[in-house]
Amino acid sequence: MKGDLLLVSSIIVLMHMVFGCPEKCLCHQTSKTVDCRNQGLVEIPSHIPPETLILQLQNNHIWRINQNAFSETPLLKILDLSNNSVSNLSSGVFQGLRYLQVLNLTKNLIYYLENKTFSSLPQLKELDLSSNSILNLPETLGNNTGNITLLSVKYNKLQRLDRILLESLPNLKVVLFKNNPWECTCHVIGLKLWLESFLYRGGISDGIICSTPENRKGKDLLKVPYEMYGTCPPTAAQVHLANIHHHSSEHRSSLKHTHHNENGESSHSDCEPKPKPRPVSLRHAIATVVITGVVCGIVCLMMLAAAVYGCAYAAITAKYHREHLAPVTELGSPEEKEPFDSSLA
Numbered sequence: 001m002k003g004d005l006l007l008v009s010s011i012i013v014l015m016h017m018v019f020g021c022p023e024k025c026l027c028h029q030t031s032k033t034v035d036c037r038n039q040g041l042v043e044i045p046s047h048i049p050p051e052t053l054i055l056q057l058q059n060n061h062i063w064r065i066n067q068n069a070f071s072e073t074p075l076l077k078i079l080d081l082s083n084n085s086v087s088n089l090s091s092g093v094f095q096g097l098r099y100l101q102v103l104n105l106t107k108n109l110i111y112y113l114e115n116k117t118f119s120s121l122p123q124l125k126e127l128d129l130s131s132n133s134i135l136n137l138p139e140t141l142g143n144n145t146g147n148i149t150l151l152s153v154k155y156n157k158l159q160r161l162d163r164i165l166l167e168s169l170p171n172l173k174v175v176l177f178k179n180n181p182w183e184c185t186c187h188v189i190g191l192k193l194w195l196e197s198f199l200y201r202g203g204i205s206d207g208i209i210c211s212t213p214e215n216r217k218g219k220d221l222l223k224v225p226y227e228m229y230g231t232c233p234p235t236a237a238q239v240h241l242a243n244i245h246h247h248s249s250e251h252r253s254s255l256k257h258t259h260h261n262e263n264g265e266s267s268h269s270d271c272e273p274k275p276k277p278r279p280v281s282l283r284h285a286i287a288t289v290v291i292t293g294v295v296c297g298i299v300c301l302m303m304l305a306a307a308v309y310g311c312a313y314a315a316i317t318a319k320y321h322r323e324h325l326a327p328v329t330e331l332g333s334p335e336e337k338e339p340f341d342s343s344l345a
């Protein structure tokens, strides 16, 4: 009995040595999966078999990931670090994971991401950053993010998200935004335009619900009209709006400049909603009515002219018929008259 137990345990130890499975983990040879879930780990375990494709590290207390933590497992396709204590991802952490497709970092303590963090992951398709404390995302997630189809940033502390970041992900199909304190001031216009176009192209999103300012709290970003955002320092996204409101924006930007000179950090007040967007749209409405009226008038006059011309022409033709053709019918014999009638018919 004792000997059997010893034998079994030595076989297990031997197996671990032969296949190099970390203690506290289960290594499944056929699926090339290493399961280290719920083990109270504080670091990435060493001796993970190099052929591993799936590494499950969820529900641990991992808080530190060394620079070359995954250099021994270059074939990883799925890396699940969800429900850990990771707060600081230095840029070289995922170096060398050329085949990684799914990276799950949900339920960690990440508050900051460097723009190079995911640069070395050319095959990355799904990136789950939900349920962290991210305050800000960089303008790019790396120079190799073209294959990302799913991005989740829900349950974070994002107030803004640069449209440039989203535009750098051309194959995005699903993007999850909910439960962030989105700030729906003028700065959000780029995001709104992007989201409209994304949904139009068939993308899937859970939408953006505004959190601030107070009067837009709980409102869907897509349902907040453009005029309500007020002015911002001009950005590329707004050039198009500025062109529409050409006249009034000239006036507004001059206002903005005087404001800037008064107090240096006025960019926030620049973003406050314009108190009276209505006169602009009213002026637009009036202009539209006037233009429509003028166009209608011209068309009516043309139709009248055409009618008058038509009547005059008919009258003249009738008169001509009476004066010149009548004698012919009087003089002509039945034989001559018949072909003439049939040619008219």
Ligand SMILES: *[C@@H]1O[C@H](CO)[C@@H](O)[C@H](O)[C@H]1NC(C)=O
Pocket (backbone or CB within 6 Å): 038, 058, 059, 060, 061, 083
């Ligand atoms: C997260 O991990 C802890 C152990 O570290 C576990 O007790 C808890 O149930 C896990 N939460 C979820 C949602 O799985």
Ligand SMILES: *[C@@H]1O[C@H](CO)[C@@H](O)[C@H](O)[C@H]1NC(C)=O
Pocket (backbone or CB within 6 Å): 088, 089, 090, 112
């Ligand atoms: C993150 O960790 C790296 C080393 O791994 C360190 O150099 C850097 O200062 C840390 N950053 C923050 C914000 O803690």
Ligand SMILES: *[C@@H]1O[C@H](CO)[C@@H](O)[C@H](O)[C@H]1NC(C)=O
Pocket (backbone or CB within 6 Å): 058, 082, 083, 102, 104, 105, 106, 126, 127, 128, 150
């Ligand atoms: C990440 O893991 C969580 C559970 O830990 C799961 O609900 C979620 O779907 C995973 N995300 C992806 C992109 O697979």
Ligand SMILES: *[C@@H]1O[C@H](CO)[C@@H](O)[C@H](O)[C@H]1NC(C)=O
Pocket (backbone or CB within 6 Å): 115, 116, 139, 140
């Ligand atoms: C990454 O951010 C740094 C500053 O934090 C910047 O100098 C660099 O140009 C950025 N790189 C990319 C690719 O955006």
Ligand SMILES: *[C@@H]1O[C@H](CO)[C@@H](O)[C@H](O)[C@H]1NC(C)=O
Pocket (backbone or CB within 6 Å): 116, 119, 143, 144
């Ligand atoms: C991406 O960035 C990394 C480091 O920032 C660099 O080594 C690599 O050459 C870049 N790749 C491309 C395609 O620009």
Ligand SMILES: *[C@@H]1O[C@H](CO)[C@@H](O)[C@H](O)[C@H]1NC(C)=O
Pocket (backbone or CB within 6 Å): 122, 123, 144, 145, 146, 147
């Ligand atoms: C996307 O993945 C393909 C292989 O599936 C790869 O050849 C290509 O370089 C990747 N694209 C980018 C932008 O990284």
